[in-house]
Amino acid sequence: MIRPFDSLMLRTTLAPLVAAVQLVAVYLLLHGHYSPGGGFVAGVLFAASFILPRLTFGQPQGWLALTPQRAALMAVAGIIIFAGIGVAPMFVGETMLDYAVLPLAEKAEYRRSLGILLIEVGVTMAVAGAMLSIFYALSGPVGGEK
Amino acid sequence: MILYAAEIVSLLMAVSALAIVWARDMFSVVALMAVYSGFMAVVLALMGAPDVAFMEAVVGPSLSTVFLLGLMWWINPEEATRYPAARRLLALLPALGLGGIVLYGVNGLPPFGEPTAAPMEHVSPYYIEHAMADMATPNVVAAILADYRSLDTLIEAAVVVTGVLACLLIMMYRDDQTV
Numbered sequence: 001m002i003r004p005f006d007s008l009m010l011r012t013t014l015a016p017l018v019a020a021v022q023l024v025a026v027y028l029l030l031h032g033h034y035s036p037g038g039g040f041v042a043g044v045l046f047a048a049s050f051i052l053p054r055l056t057f058g059q060p061q062g063w064l065a066l067t068p069q070r071a072a073l074m075a076v077a078g079i080i081i082f083a084g085i086g087v088a089p090m091f092v093g094e095t096m097l098d099y100a101v102l103p104l105a106e107k108a109e110y111r112r113s114l115g116i117l118l119i120e121v122g123v124t125m126a127v128a129g130a131m132l133s134i135f136y137a138l139s140g141p142v143g144g145e146k
Numbered sequence: 147m148i149l150y151a152a153e154i155v156s157l158l159m160a161v162s163a164l165a166i167v168w169a170r171d172m173f174s175v176v177a178l179m180a181v182y183s184g185f186m187a188v189v190l191a192l193m194g195a196p197d198v199a200f201m202e203a204v205v206g207p208s209l210s211t212v213f214l215l216g217l218m219w220w221i222n223p224e225e226a227t228r229y230p231a232a233r234r235l236l237a238l239l240p241a242l243g244l245g246g247i248v249l250y251g252v253n254g255l256p257p258f259g260e261p262t263a264a265p266m267e268h269v270s271p272y273y274i275e276h277a278m279a280d281m282a283t284p285n286v287v288a289a290i291l292a293d294y295r296s297l298d299t300l301i302e303a304a305v306v307v308t309g310v311l312a313c314l315l316i317m318m319y320r321d322d323q324t325v
Contacts, residue, residue, distance in 0.1 A: 028200075032285065032288050033284065033288055034283075034285055035285060036196035036197045036199075036200050036285070036287070037197070037200060037288075038197065038288050038291065038292070039292075040201060041197075041204050044204045044205055044209055047209065048212075051209075051212060055212070072310075072311065072314065075307045075310060075311075076311075078303070078307070079303060079304050079307050082299075082300050082303060083300060083304075086296070086297075086300055096297065097293075097296040097297055097300070099281075099293070109279065109281050109282040112280060112283075112293055113282045113283055115292075116281060116283060116288065116292040119292055119296065119299070119300075120292060122303070123299065123303050126303045126306065130306050130307050130309075131209060133310050133311075133314055134213060134310055134313060135212065135216065137313055137314050137317040137318070138213060138216035138217060138219065138220070138317075139219070
């Protein structure tokens with residue numbers, strides 16, 4: 001198990017650092033259409049922002065306590081979001097993963113653009129949950145976390 | 147000076163790779179692998195692949211280093227197996243052979259950025275020309291990953307999650323640990 005790392009410097013800088021990392025993750029996810037980034041990088045950064053307080057405080061309390069169960073659930077939910085958006089066009093007779101049939105915007109290219117954003121959200125959740133699950137599996141008991 | 151930046155960073159990469167081979171301490175190996183990964187990210191950025199460089203910079207030096215350090219809980223980092231010289235020399239032969247084959251194969255690659263190379267002439271022109279009109283996405287990499295080749299991305303993400311779930315199942319049910 002991870003024990004708290006007793007350093008005033010680390011504890012003080014952690015809060016703004018975690019906020020900044022999460023902000024960058026959201027930026028990379030939302031701005032992935034226009035600049036380098038996208039779901040995978042955003043997911044890894046999001047996982048890192050949860051691993052950091054875990055390494056500093058040992059067992060984070062409250063909002064930061066994203067438990068192993070929730071991390072695994074998040075990974076599977078991300079895949080379900082992605083696959084669900086992929087399968088949805090098949091119900092109206094279109095090909096799989098054709099976002100142009102999703103009722104999101106007026107023009108087809110904007111519908112595809114928003115579809116890309118939606119599946120990137122799914123990828124982010126899947127990667128973040130997966131990376132956090134690996135970290136939890138390596139750093140302590142997985143099933144019996146109280 | 148910037149002209150030789152990729153060569154210099156590649157040289158530093160080679161030095162850190164040799165240092166990984168020479169290091170006898172497991173913590174040094176993990177740290178050197180982070181250094182190697184950082185140089186790799188710089189090389190990728192210099193070659194004009196910022197998306198891949200981002201991924202390498204985020205995964206290599208940071209997250210996989212944390213994972214490898216977390217692995218230290220499971221093993222004894224001081225315990226090192228040093229095989230006898232004859233066995234190490236025997237292992238050198240296939241390693242050199244494989245390295246020779248790879249170096250030989252490098253000769254067959256087209257020059258970097260060659261516009262008439264095979265991958266440049268197949269579907270890439272279509273993607274680059276149509277990405278903006280098809281999905282209003284200036285970043286062609288995102289357009290290819292998430293729309294033109296979205297089935298690949300879906301299966302890729304599913305493979306990652308399946309692998310992690312398999313890891314969890316293996317590591318949850320160890321003999322010496324009650325879940």
